[in-house]
Amino acid sequence: MNNDSSSRIAARLQEWIAGAPPGSRLPSTRSLVAEYQASPVTVQKALQALTAHGLIESRPGVGTFVRAARTARPSDYGWQTAALGSPKTPPRSASTTMRSTTNDAIAFHSGYPDRDLLPERLVRAALARASRSDAALSRPPAAGLPEMQSWFAHELAASTPAGATPPAPSDVVVLPGSQSGLSSIFRALVGHGQPLLIESPTYWGAILAAGHAGVRVVPVPSGTDGPDPEELARAFEESGARTFYAQPNYANPTGAQWPARRREQVLDVVRANGAFLVEDDWAHDFGISTASEPIAARDDSGHVIYLRSLTKSVSPAIRVAAVIARGPARERILAERAAESMYVSGLLQAAALDVVTQPGWQTHLRGLRHQLQSRRDLLVTSLRELAPQAHIDRVPKGGLNLWARLPDGTDLEQLTRTCEDAGVIIAAGTEWFPAEPEGPFIRLTYAGPNPGAFREGARILGRALRGASR
Template sequence: MLDDSGSRIARELREWIATAPPGARLPSTRELAARHQAGPVTVQKALRTLTAQGLVEARPGVGTFVRAVRAARAADYGWQTAAMSATTAPPSALPAALRTAPNDVIAFHSGFPDRELLPERLVRSALARVARSDAALSRPPAAGLPELQAWFAGELRAATPADVAPPTPRDVVVLPGSQSGLSAVFRALIGRGQPVLMESPTYWGAIQAATRAGVRIVPVPSGGHGPDPEELSRAFAESGARLFYAQPSYANPTGAQWSPDHARRVLEVVREHGAFLLEDDWAHDFGITTTPSPVAASDDSGHVLYLRSLTKSVSPALRVAGIVARGAARDRLLADRAAESMYVSGLLQAAALDVVTQPAWARHLRGLRQQLRARRDLLVGSLTEHAPQVHVEQVPAGGLHLWARLPDDTDLARVVGECEAAGVVVAPGTEWFPAEPTAPFLRLSFAGPDPGRFPAGARILGEVLFRG
């Protein structure tokens, strides 16, 4: 570890290297020691740190020189995603996001927020109250507790323009988590062997749910601003698909958020093809610098199926979600859920409702926004300082993750394995592609435990990449 003097030397040299051409020679150890009033051992430690990060290279007997960093190239092969059909290879048994890691590792892989980001006091109080209520012994309606249905409808109604008919509580079906909602939609509304459009990359859970339901995934390339509406229209026309799965707000994994104009254009395409948009608003409560604006708020003709989960923002122990659907689609989904699980635990529904209707819930979300921003910026800064080979094209305005591109010649399996051996667990980006990956990526979570160790994790990642 560098002391304060060594850290200062390394920092100032990084600033100089950022403007120096590759091959430029650094001052000698003696010159640096005199300039910074530090001992030669301290200077040598700072230079070794820069060497480990891939910023400089030492040539024995000659000196130390600025090294050309292998940055991720800007080449975009995303168009190939639409030109080729999805792979038929089965998904892995346990995605990285669901792995339970030991407490002593630096966990960049998790898809769930750390405990300190959850409203723990609200959850405990809610469970205690609900345990003494009738919900502990009663069977709830198949569609969900009426009060919780009304809450989900009200949340969407608050964003609905005046000229659009708002959803009603009856339009809501309560689910045991959003994953079951995805399965229900693919099974009940699409059917085995039929096509469904998906952004690529996209949420691994949606890929798995579609695969298990036997539907045929048609990938649509998507980037930092969402899918190209023209490309989406072409995919609808060529595949005959009648549903498009997407995450318009803080997409997992890219962090993309659609602009209002982009959302309008996508919705127009969906309507033109007489299709559904399955809007997964998984990160509704995780805005950082913006606030989500659901596409479903602008639709009153039943084209948008709106899925919102409370599992990540309230507690992973309370697997409760709601889907807003209208017309026959709602009836089919309710019939599927009733056949699959009959109803969602009334105890869990009542506890989730108790949490989100407390005045302290709004205060919690305001504090959460600040916590996520600090964590996100810490991880971005740590990667910039310690792993300059990693390219984060878009700092997300919300969500829980960074989508990080690695140099094109990276052996991703090696990087994942060597990081884990060094105590850093990362999630390989391959799990988020319904077809072949367009480049080597990692999804790095800034919502995991112990953010104070983010710089150490980034340093290890940078060292592993440098060795490659």
């Protein structure tokens, strides 16, 4: 007998159960085998299915009975209102970039690269090896596996110019993803109620982390070449802030990469104010026509707190990142991390380290550069032809996203609904602004699935924009 037979028996028994009072005893398995001319295994599968649906219950040594129906009483959580009080920070809904979609949707919204852009073979092999190693059963040090610390330090040291002191492995604290790192950094270095300068627009997760840390966000306008050094100096002076969060390389969402001169100017302003620069190098592995040039490589006096993640470039399932900090700042961040999660899974660290030290990793990155370039250029060309109302000020030299300005007066909420109804998911730019948006923007990823649908997605977006303008 097969599963169809067990389904047939379950359906017949369900009809019988519907007319039987609660507590009625079902015939024995032996009787059911004889009645339906089925094997005991087939009958057991039918009974298991009915049990899973809550229709019957088995009492060992007694028999199987029709389960009494229980009317669910609505739960009363009103007491929690008084116990919790008002939230310290206003609740913020999950980012559009974290939404899951159906396979047939044209996804321009995601914050993670498509699976085709990941080193899948390397990751699977690394996880298999890590599961057989001591890392699967041992507790790693709070600051991370020494080999993982050394790798992150070496990566930054490779960009350090002659005459500067490269970071040491002991400067590295391994993190379970950069998002938790941002929360720890803001709590350790800024503190509740204190000001934090932050680029505008900027990564929505940094805005979220700042809100949960209770810091006071002070936006600093930032364009295709980064923030104006004079505006930054004025913001430091007027706010009294001692920390500035920024993304100098392939910023999310704009894709901006600061020119060399701008990086030097910003670092000079930070030093002059005795402040910290939290440098989020999230897209280090996603350079296309340029390479990431960390400001931290030019600072050996502890002003730059450097953050780098492997989650997007290795695998979303391997949440491993690191912060590189020097002096007392590093100790404060480590103390915050210990209170938050004690340590990062040694298994994930071992797997991440395995991937990035394989010869195939560099081969993968070279191929990834070409894949991102072709996807980026395809989407840019499609938008300029089919959705010219979505203006791209500058094509990014790396990263995963395009930042498009829309005509003034565009109703973003209506636009996103119209596109979604047509099967295209876009992310409205409002969530990347720490204060009021300076205009209507959307962020579109060229690292999403099915690049063959990019032109169709651009056509739908262009049609929706034309309808919005009318």
